[in-house]
Amino acid sequence: MIGFPGTRSTSSFSSSSKRGCKDVDLVVALAGNANVGKSAVFNQLTGVDQIVGNWPGKTVERAEGTLQYHGRTIRVIDLPGIYSFSTYSMEELVSRDFIALERPDIVVNVVDASALERNLFFTVQLLELEANLIVALNQIDLMEKKGISIDYKKLEEILGVPVVPTVATKGKGISELTEGIVGLADHRRVPPAIRYGREVEDRIESLVSLLDKIEIGYPRRWLAIKLLERDEAITKHIAATDPRIVRAAEDLAKEIERIHGEPSGVVISAERYKIADEIAREVQMIRTYEDTLTDRLDRIALHPVLGYVAIVAVIGGLLAWTFIVGAWISGILSLAFNSIEQFEPVVSGPIGDILWNGAFTGFVAGVTLVIPYVLPFYIILAVIENSGYLTRISLMLDRGMHKLGLHGKAIIPLILGYGCNVPACFSCRIMETPKQKLIAAFLVTLVPCTARTVVILGLVAAFVGVWWAVGLYVLDIILIIILGRIAFKIIPGESVGLIMEMPSYHVPSAKVVLKQTWARTKSLLWIVFPAYIIGSAVLQAIYAAGWLNPVNSVLGAITVDWLGLPAVVGILLIFGIVRKELTILMLAVIFQTTDFAEVMSPVQLIVLALVTMIYIPCLATILSLAKEFGWRKASAITVFEVAFSIFLGGIAFRLLSLIM
């Protein structure tokens, strides 16, 4: 689980955490469209390192942090990015319930100033929810570049809530925002209600009067609007209390449909957009503007031929860069460490010595084998993530993903999976239906994460040949396609097509990239390194106690007879369940060398890498699968992958033995 941000709190929405701690004075929620800079604002406010990325749907989990301001403790909650409060996705449902029912003291609506209309569409809905609202008009630097100017004061007047211009990535306007938040907490403003067109407005009002006696926490006017939109959850809710209201709403909705000839939900959205368009027209000035950078890059990135070349080049380049830079740093570090201390097996003597030696070897192996590969990978991943290119890959591969019952967006978790499967599994929430989420997560667990990349590069690329390593990656992609196709046929449920916002390209700022790389590496250092050190010490102890052989001989039937590997591999694969790279680290510990060619044949190295690549999602991934899909599905995936990898490994051993 390299890269799982350790600082991020993962409390679920349902746990009522608003007043979890007594010493919190204010609860502030950040809400807004996807990709407007909410995480950037959040990071600026709290100093927490939330991953920032230029693709819609990134913040899928609520993140929390605190901020001290003039002696007050303010808790800040980053809600997932959404476009509306309909029930298209779980995130929308959960966010609106949080705002309406848990009533944070302040809601900061982060707005992308360069797409004012669509953002105001959401602002209008926040006002309908009667949130205590302040608007952070973000990305004004980009807005200016696009030739747009906004009259902030006028916007403030029209909306009736404070508006603060910000550039979150540079920290501009953040202190004004904080002041605004505190000021609003002391003096709440009540903005005027937003009125729809006559036909709709009259019906909202007559419904509101019917809702007089309903007390369920949501504002009445909002309930009336949702009833007219035929919102499933709200309709059910009200039907339980007073079915007559629902029938009345149904009649009114039908009237609206008769007038406009559209489903009432669409009519209301259209009206809301009309309001947003009008406000935007009043406050903004647009000079003509061409996004030449995005246009020019898209001419390549979305070109019918060059686009695919670009994808292969970028993903291949990412892996090649990881290998080349990784091998280089790894070489330097190994030399440095070898000159300090020789690897020497300590299998007798006081137990303290044994443990110390084990711990040290684990540490050295971690530093020389893992860090060198992980760092360069994360730097480039952060660049790709922030550039906006991921959505282009989604668009280009949409057609192909349909064959797997998915659509283009699923490519984002898959690519993130090359970093770490855990956040990649969570990001499968950007898929719309349960079926698509499950297929995507299953395929994510088959993607070789950095931990597995370390194994593949460390065993195969380094000692057998680079092309064999490339071959393993290609084989993996083929397996993903075949298994995805089968999963699509087997798993029941519906699949929907692609609807995705395409952000314009950004030149990623060095600061953001470095911060992100550090956030991901940090969790590796604090959480994962202890695992190496403890695991290694335990292994040495087991070795010294003479338990190694019994364990290995139990697994011998599989490891030796079927897979043709040395017997010691048995224990490695058990350690590998905890973390995949432990297999290679422990191999170094057991053989007291990192020159694996001395102790294993090329065929054995390839088979070991292949089995490690797919035999089981690591413990953290299994846990996150269980969290997202339940234990039954998580175990099914785990058991399948173990069996499948052993099957495949045995076949590979026999085939490779013929040719090598």
Add this chain to the structure above:
Amino acid sequence: MPKEHVEEYLEAVFDIAGKDGTAKTSKVAKKLQNTPASVTEVFQSMARNGLVQYEPYKGVSLTAKGAEAAIKIKRKHRLLEVFLAKVLQLAPEKVHDEACRMEHCVSDEVSDAICRLLNAPARCPGGELIYPCEKGIESCMECQRTAGRSSSGAKRDIVPITDLKPCQKGTIAFLRGSQKVIQRLSDLGLTPGTEVTLRRKTPMAGPIEVCVRRTSLAVGHEIADNIFVEALGAC
């Protein structure tokens, strides 16, 4: 010449015609299992009726009148296919031939009724797009309600957004599809009456990129087929 005959020819030309809109006589002959000579004869008579333009050696292309008639018959054919497969549960391999025979004697009224019965399907079992009816109404929903009343409204040039050319503008006329998807599209700004620009199409029926309110959306092809726009000029 019987009407049925003419319609078969219109359909054949419509199917075969390439990018430039012309179909080779030999190909049409092959498709209809007829001799080139007799096919040519038919084309000449159709040309006299203003349905096609016929140029010897080059081939034949549909006139506006011909194209309209061809689309109408195609629509009937495909709606019938859905009807036969979904409602009458006919075996899939029989559906096409049956529809071929029935399409010529189905009135507009009946085909519109089928359309309403089937909730305005977007595609036939073979996967091809079913063209929207040419009524000057805002949406299929309205059609559902005003059932029976024949419409007189002015005809507009309403096409699926996937038919726009890159860089061409259009105004959203109506959306079809599941309620969830329609709601999603309108939440993202594709509300009826909104002006949009088709930025880009991707090959092999991949997603399209649409520009709406200065934001850019990628929409999968199946969903985009169900977004109907009134075509405006290119930019």
